[in-house]
Amino acid sequence: MRRPFALTATVLAIALTIPLVPAASHAQPGPTTTAQTRAIPIDTSKQMSAADRTAIDAAGRQFIANSLDGAPGLWIAVWDPKRGYYEQAYGQASLDGTPAKVADHFLIGSITKTVFATAVLEQVAAGRLKLTDTVQKLDPALAKQYPVAAKKTVAQLLGMTSRIPDYADAAVGKMFVNPQQRFTRDQLIALGIAEGTAIPAPGGYSTTNYLLMGKVMQTLTGKSPEQLVNAVLRQAGMKSSKLMTGNVVLPSPRAHGYIGEFYGSQAASVNPSLSSTTDVTDWTMEWGKEGGGAYSTIGDLAKWGGSCLGTGFLPAKVAAARLKTTKIAPGDYGLGIIRQGDWLSHGGQAIGYQANVACNPKTGAVVAYAVNSTEGPVDLGSYLGPVAWPQYAKAKDSVS
Numbered sequence: 001m002r003r004p005f006a007l008t009a010t011v012l013a014i015a016l017t018i019p020l021v022p023a024a025s026h027a028q029p030g031p032t033t034t035a036q037t038r039a040i041p042i043d044t045s046k047q048m049s050a051a052d053r054t055a056i057d058a059a060g061r062q063f064i065a066n067s068l069d070g071a072p073g074l075w076i077a078v079w080d081p082k083r084g085y086y087e088q089a090y091g092q093a094s095l096d097g098t099p100a101k102v103a104d105h106f107l108i109g110s111i112t113k114t115v116f117a118t119a120v121l122e123q124v125a126a127g128r129l130k131l132t133d134t135v136q137k138l139d140p141a142l143a144k145q146y147p148v149a150a151k152k153t154v155a156q157l158l159g160m161t162s163r164i165p166d167y168a169d170a171a172v173g174k175m176f177v178n179p180q181q182r183f184t185r186d187q188l189i190a191l192g193i194a195e196g197t198a199i200p201a202p203g204g205y206s207t208t209n210y211l212l213m214g215k216v217m218q219t220l221t222g223k224s225p226e227q228l229v230n231a232v233l234r235q236a237g238m239k240s241s242k243l244m245t246g247n248v249v250l251p252s253p254r255a256h257g258y259i260g261e262f263y264g265s266q267a268a269s270v271n272p273s274l275s276s277t278t279d280v281t282d283w284t285m286e287w288g289k290e291g292g293g294a295y296s297t298i299g300d301l302a303k304w305g306g307s308c309l310g311t312g313f314l315p316a317k318v319a320a321a322r323l324k325t326t327k328i329a330p331g332d333y334g335l336g337i338i339r340q341g342d343w344l345s346h347g348g349q350a351i352g353y354q355a356n357v358a359c360n361p362k363t364g365a366v367v368a369y370a371v372n373s374t375e376g377p378v379d380l381g382s383y384l385g386p387v388a389w390p391q392y393a394k395a396k397d398s399v400s
Helices: 010-015 050-066 111-125 140-145 154-158 168-177 185-195 208-221 225-235 261-270 298-306 316-322 376-388 390-398
Strands: 073-080 084-091 326-328 331-333 338-340 343-350 353-360 365-371
Touching (some): 111 353, 168 261, 298 353, 365 376, 376 390
Antiparallel strands (some): 331 338, 343 353, 353 365
């Protein structure tokens, strides 16, 4: 049986084999340090040493040669105040032989959630809504349309504790049958509620939460979720990143996405025309929206890491509320962010792509990477971890 597909960070935690520390629930949150609210300046002019770059390059090429998912390409960006900055691309952006380049655009899946959550939390900071506000209070019409959501709060939607089922698995199944399938927000929300797997207490990963919150925010602000996400991307200086309205069309240069070995046979069982090397770049990728539909580049993803996934834009009180976590399937989940030891992170998965970004507020380090197959980074940590992001790799040994 195929593992749950959730535009998610779940598989990223598995891929890097980083155990996650216990966390408190929203009802009884654990302590949060204000040190984790600051942005991290990245000096791209301070390059890593030639020896470090050579070691990273060797590991990157070795990963591509041995990728269990058959990922054609890999993009990485690493910042360490002591070691410097390095970004590089390896392998192929397309199986036609086009080499991967650092300027390539790719889907970032659920990393989009971190951007949208930041937009919501900036409205909280401005006093326009509270984390304790319910859907019923903020958007009575939406509450009437979806009674299951009526009593859910902003914190429950952003923090994955609403227990509203996820639509992602059902949507992926429909995409495999018809790669040109289109979805409205209401279709996706209804799909999750009707076909999603029940979620036990205290909660579980569900992109349906974010689409509901997107509709709430449009009612509250008069701006579309795409406008809200793109405003935060501009705030972060991410000029090569965007959440498009409707179908996602990656600009040139772009990384072509591939189903990959892990999903290939399962996709073929649904649609015999599909295989591990099926190019999904021109599929209608409008099912992620503010929960997983944005694109970026590796340099822009590093900039987002430098903002500590938007937490650095928030006042201390709101940032502290964001970092109170609940242990659910992806790990210790806050409000659109994950704790991994001393690190704050989020991963993202879309059909044909996976990406991850993390910051360590204590050391100032930032890690970002992307691959162009659906389960591409499943073995990435064993190759790149020791040389490209040793601090991040050590997190798995320092927590239980």
